[in-house]
Amino acid sequence: MEPNDCRNCEIRSLALFGEISSEGVDQFAEQTYQVQYPAGATIYEQGDKPEAAFTLREGIIKLVRNSGTDRSQIVRLLVKGDLMGIEGIFEEPYRQSAIALTPVRVCYLPLPMLDRMRTEEPRFTEALLGRWRRALNEVEELAVELGTRKAEERVAAFLLHWQEKAEHDDDNWMPFPLSRTELGQMLGLRVETVSRVLARWKREGIFEERSSRLRLLEPDCLDQLLAQGTETATAAHRE
Structure with a gap:
């Protein structure tokens, strides 16, 4: 202490x-x-x-x-x-x-x-309640986002969320200490699904990973994936 x-x-x-x-x-x-x-x-x-x-x-x-x-x-x-x-x-x-x-x-x-x-x-x-409210909003907004998305979209939504929340170094590397199992627990996905999605995105150059750190190279691709998912869900709802 x-x-x-x-x-x-x-x-x-x-x-x-x-x-x-x-x-x-x-x-x-x-x-x-x-x-x-x-x-x-x-x-x-x-x-x-x-x-x-x-x-x-x-x-x-x-x-x-x-x-x-x-x-x-x-x-x-x-x-x-x-x-x-x-x-x-x-x-x-x-x-x-x-x-x-x-x-x-x-x-x-x-x-x-x-x-x-x-x-x-x-x-x-006032400060205490403000922080309590912001914490609840963060949890609720992420839960709503993940709960309405398909597997790939959930992973994309979380990576973009973490990019905003985590600290970055000068080369835009951010800490990423979650195992694939832990990421699956957070997103409500099987570890095999998470591993498959991340392995493909790494091959495609969307992100790179090194020693419990991660850097998004093509965040726009993840944004586009989420936008397409939203459009598809909206169209299906209208039908």
Whole structure:
């Protein structure tokens, strides 16, 4: 565990504390600290009673929902600045399990501190609800998009979504730590289908992959695929 310097944090503009005053940050920052987890570590499990929420400072985390029938669904991927586990402030158990896809560094935000901030920092509640709403919108929009698409279109929609969300280096490489099995879990597809689609697109030069990183070379091809799928579905609905 490491102490936090929230006022001078490099991700403060992305994180929850970025929306409250520096004085408010100083008042509560001493109650927070940083924790590092290796890839594969579970930060918290679905159904557990929450003790804290977390802001992701570095790395990628997957939120996994278990259905109770030995099936799991990746509902969201988190990147730097994303907030997780905030359901505890509403006295609810964690809704998903949070698992590190890469080595990660998170800020530990004790729930009693967050509850006090809701009372003493009026802007905090507005910021909290805004982030909660954006997270739900992201999940819902992606679910609707994937739920109405054929297999290839689902993969294309996710890759374009991830291109917008993930960080890129100067050569437009972005992290892609998902296995084919995990991608299938997220998209509701069999791993064989995902592997076949990605293998063909790699041969066709639509994307390239290297050491858990991916770069889209022809994103317009994926956009066209989605547009054609939408046109076909619209025409079928009219008939």
